[in-house]
Amino acid sequence: MSEQKIDGFELKPGFKGMASDTGSDQTMFKGVHWGKAMMWIFLLSDTFVFSCFLISYMKGRGSTIVDWPNTSEVFSLYVGGVPVPLLLIAIMTFVLITSSGTMALAVKYGYEKNRKMCGWLILATAVGGLTFVGMQVFEWSKLIHEGVRPWGNPFGASQFGSFFFMITGFHGFHVSIGVIFLFIYTYKVFAGHYESKKRGWFTKMKGDYVEIEILGLYWHFVDLVWVFIFAFFYLW
Amino acid sequence: MSDEYDNNKSYQTQSSEVIDGSIGSVNPDIDYVRPAEVGEQDLYHGHSFIEKWVFCQDAKVIGVQYFLTAVFTGIVGLILSWLMRLQLGFPGLAGFMTAEHYYQFVTMHGMIMVVYFLTALFLGGFGNYLIPLMVGARDMVFPYVNMLSFWMFFVAVAVLMASFFVPGGPTGAGWTLYPPQTILEGTPGSGMGILLMLISLSLFVIGFTMGGLNYMITILQARTRGMTLMRMPLTVWGIFTATVLAMLAFPALLVSAIMMTLDKVLQTSFFMPTILKAGEVLEYGGGSPILFQHLFWFFGHPEVYIVALPAFGIVSDLISVHARKNIFGYRMMVWAIVGIGGLSFFVWAHHMYVSGMNPWFGFFFATTTLIIAVPTAMKVYNWILTLWRGNIRINTVMLWCLGFIVTFVNGGITGIFLGNVSVDVPLSDTYFVIAHFHMVMGIAPLMVIMGAVYHWFPLVAGKMLHEGLGKWHFWITFLGAYSIYFPMHYLGFIGVPRRYFEMYDSPYMTSAVGMNEFISIAAFIVGAAQFILVFNIIKTLKTGKKAEKNPWKANSLEWYTSTVPPEHGNFGERLPVVHRWPYDFSVPGAKDDFIPQTTAPSEVIHTEVEKT
Numbered sequence: 001m002s003e004q005k006i007d008g009f010e011l012k013p014g015f016k017g018m019a020s021d022t023g024s025d026q027t028m029f030k031g032v033h034w035g036k037a038m039m040w041i042f043l044l045s046d047t048f049v050f051s052c053f054l055i056s057y058m059k060g061r062g063s064t065i066v067d068w069p070n071t072s073e074v075f076s077l078y079v080g081g082v083p084v085p086l087l088l089i090a091i092m093t094f095v096l097i098t099s100s101g102t103m104a105l106a107v108k109y110g111y112e113k114n115r116k117m118c119g120w121l122i123l124a125t126a127v128g129g130l131t132f133v134g135m136q137v138f139e140w141s142k143l144i145h146e147g148v149r150p151w152g153n154p155f156g157a158s159q160f161g162s163f164f165f166m167i168t169g170f171h172g173f174h175v176s177i178g179v180i181f182l183f184i185y186t187y188k189v190f191a192g193h194y195e196s197k198k199r200g201w202f203t204k205m206k207g208d209y210v211e212i213e214i215l216g217l218y219w220h221f222v223d224l225v226w227v228f229i230f231a232f233f234y235l236w
Numbered sequence: 237m238s239d240e241y242d243n244n245k246s247y248q249t250q251s252s253e254v255i256d257g258s259i260g261s262v263n264p265d266i267d268y269v270r271p272a273e274v275g276e277q278d279l280y281h282g283h284s285f286i287e288k289w290v291f292c293q294d295a296k297v298i299g300v301q302y303f304l305t306a307v308f309t310g311i312v313g314l315i316l317s318w319l320m321r322l323q324l325g326f327p328g329l330a331g332f333m334t335a336e337h338y339y340q341f342v343t344m345h346g347m348i349m350v351v352y353f354l355t356a357l358f359l360g361g362f363g364n365y366l367i368p369l370m371v372g373a374r375d376m377v378f379p380y381v382n383m384l385s386f387w388m389f390f391v392a393v394a395v396l397m398a399s400f401f402v403p404g405g406p407t408g409a410g411w412t413l414y415p416p417q418t419i420l421e422g423t424p425g426s427g428m429g430i431l432l433m434l435i436s437l438s439l440f441v442i443g444f445t446m447g448g449l450n451y452m453i454t455i456l457q458a459r460t461r462g463m464t465l466m467r468m469p470l471t472v473w474g475i476f477t478a479t480v481l482a483m484l485a486f487p488a489l490l491v492s493a494i495m496m497t498l499d500k501v502l503q504t505s506f507f508m509p510t511i512l513k514a515g516e517v518l519e520y521g522g523g524s525p526i527l528f529q530h531l532f533w534f535f536g537h538p539e540v541y542i543v544a545l546p547a548f549g550i551v552s553d554l555i556s557v558h559a560r561k562n563i564f565g566y567r568m569m570v571w572a573i574v575g576i577g578g579l580s581f582f583v584w585a586h587h588m589y590v591s592g593m594n595p596w597f598g599f600f601f602a603t604t605t606l607i608i609a610v611p612t613a614m615k616v617y618n619w620i621l622t623l624w625r626g627n628i629r630i631n632t633v634m635l636w637c638l639g640f641i642v643t644f645v646n647g648g649i650t651g652i653f654l655g656n657v658s659v660d661v662p663l664s665d666t667y668f669v670i671a672h673f674h675m676v677m678g679i680a681p682l683m684v685i686m687g688a689v690y691h692w693f694p695l696v697a698g699k700m701l702h703e704g705l706g707k708w709h710f711w712i713t714f715l716g717a718y719s720i721y722f723p724m725h726y727l728g729f730i731g732v733p734r735r736y737f738e739m740y741d742s743p744y745m746t747s748a749v750g751m752n753e754f755i756s757i758a759a760f761i762v763g764a765a766q767f768i769l770v771f772n773i774i775k776t777l778k779t780g781k782k783a784e785k786n787p788w789k790a791n792s793l794e795w796y797t798s799t800v801p802p803e804h805g806n807f808g809e810r811l812p813v814v815h816r817w818p819y820d821f822s823v824p825g826a827k828d829d830f831i832p833q834t835t836a837p838s839e840v841i842h843t844e845v846e847k848t
Contacts (some may be wrong), residue, residue: 025459026273027456043488052534056506151505158505158522159504159522162502168493200380
């Protein structure tokens, strides 16, 4: 890490640098936009929410007296009469991870003030997210069609449906919120609000391309959570 | 800091040498503060009445809104406690009081006081008002979300209060809401009541998260020039650490509320085991009630410190100002707050000693619980050492602070009893527990709130509260609180169980009856005495003496605003620049007995200030 200076404050690398940043005045995270720090703290809190969900799931699955359904059977798709386990989930995961990539590129082009590319990439991310939610709706309706309900299912322990719908639903809710914001920011970027310093509709604040990065943090987090849900629900 | 006294000496000689070299001129080096890292905050000033007073983005207005809403819920909680005491002291006197009503009042009293009153008051009320002022910011970093935070809290309170008016009434499951009985028929309010409670809690968590993000980031990223973390008033440290706890503990509450809502609405069995009811097996099966207890107390125990830590911080500042002495062991106080906050995440199962868990598990949690006594005791010693040889002003604020120390030590000592598994098991679910937690997290933080109101009222309203009324208020509350809770320890020892509507013909009937009557009468008087404050505030607002600027001669930034009460933007054209901690009281060699945080070192060159 190369040494930098911010307004007469020398940024030192490593643990010493962390200590001197913490001991300094004004800001603890030097040169970090407050919104970015705020998103990180929010994500930390949200991590605890998902952790509580997943730990409850482990506890519920561990202590149930009825056998847990065989997930590779329940989550398989029939392609030409042959069951392919985890096919839909693989596509969903691929789409979501890809949208993380387009999001990262959008952040890069945003900082380069390449308005058009930034806007298109955010739009691509939003479409990816929307595709994910659409496939989740398909997955849910397929399971519901097969008789899986929050209060019971034909495959095994009733907690399977409860935890599945609750946790994937909560994650899907996060994705949907993200998609809504991605569309809003697509508009904001294409309309050039960051160049014209137009104030936000509600917040009355002037924006900056750092907002794209903040949105990106949220989006990557949602993807990361999905990886854990994927591992715990579909692979266990 | 006392341990840096030697450094301080060399610092003085060094600076006086510099002064000798250039007599009369101010040396720029010792007053140097780094330039501003970020530009001025772009504040949005409201234009209409609605933008200025209703959907206001000014943290000070939001703080007052939080305060008033929390006080309203607190009064509801107080009235509920009166009704409970009426039944316990004089059974049958109130004709409408059935066992169901009693359980509902117990539940709502507990939940209101812990979450909607104390948490909202300390973090929403004092946090919003004081954080930007004390760290030298113009406002919270994200005022719009801060405003949403209050209105989310307001809706949460409205939903909670609505549960009084739905069919079946509010939930009567006890404030811990333990499943399975919480959502089963037969428990009062198991229909709409519990549903509204869970929705209200979820809204509260969402609203609080919005505010909490603001408190944390304002403290971390928006301090003024010269304001290091170790120059912040302890009030800010207390509120900050409590907010961190809340951000990490409330998720568990949110998750348990969501899961229980699903158990109630969709017949899932997260927390519900197989249940036989009147010979019939219910739909539920295979869930774990203990899981709820773990989730609830993973929130519930940090919640105790979410209430206590701001109180610790505020009382430290009040004691220091009104004893005209620097806080003893500032750094120790900060680390104690942080340490208590960290430890509070490893003690939750001490609320569950009788849930049937493994005794070794209990042993672990007893150990961590008792370790918390160490930083807590350090804080108490430091408060006492701050008072020692201080120039103590026995005014209303100081009385509340002294009352806090006494009640807190009292409640803390009974906490050591209850932290041990073998002592807790016989005392569990008796009045001893009631006495313990009301002393330590009811009365003690309330004493701080009262002290803080008397201390900061001149800043908020620009007028001095009446001292005589304040002293009456204090003495009735203090002596009354002891009359209520001291006998309850005894009731607990003879085995009177808590949450019982009536004692019927139980063996402790005879000795407990008179005591219960006494406690009830004391509770009525103490409750009524709180309206002295309401009267005092109304009277002061109408005819009170106008407060001079900085009436307590304090050092922290909130007293050095451009106008009193501070306007939107707090500090006028230029933000203050901080050169020292806020505890430079009675410094030898100084002209006044206080040196404001904004005083540059060159102005107090010949005084024995400590380097901070």
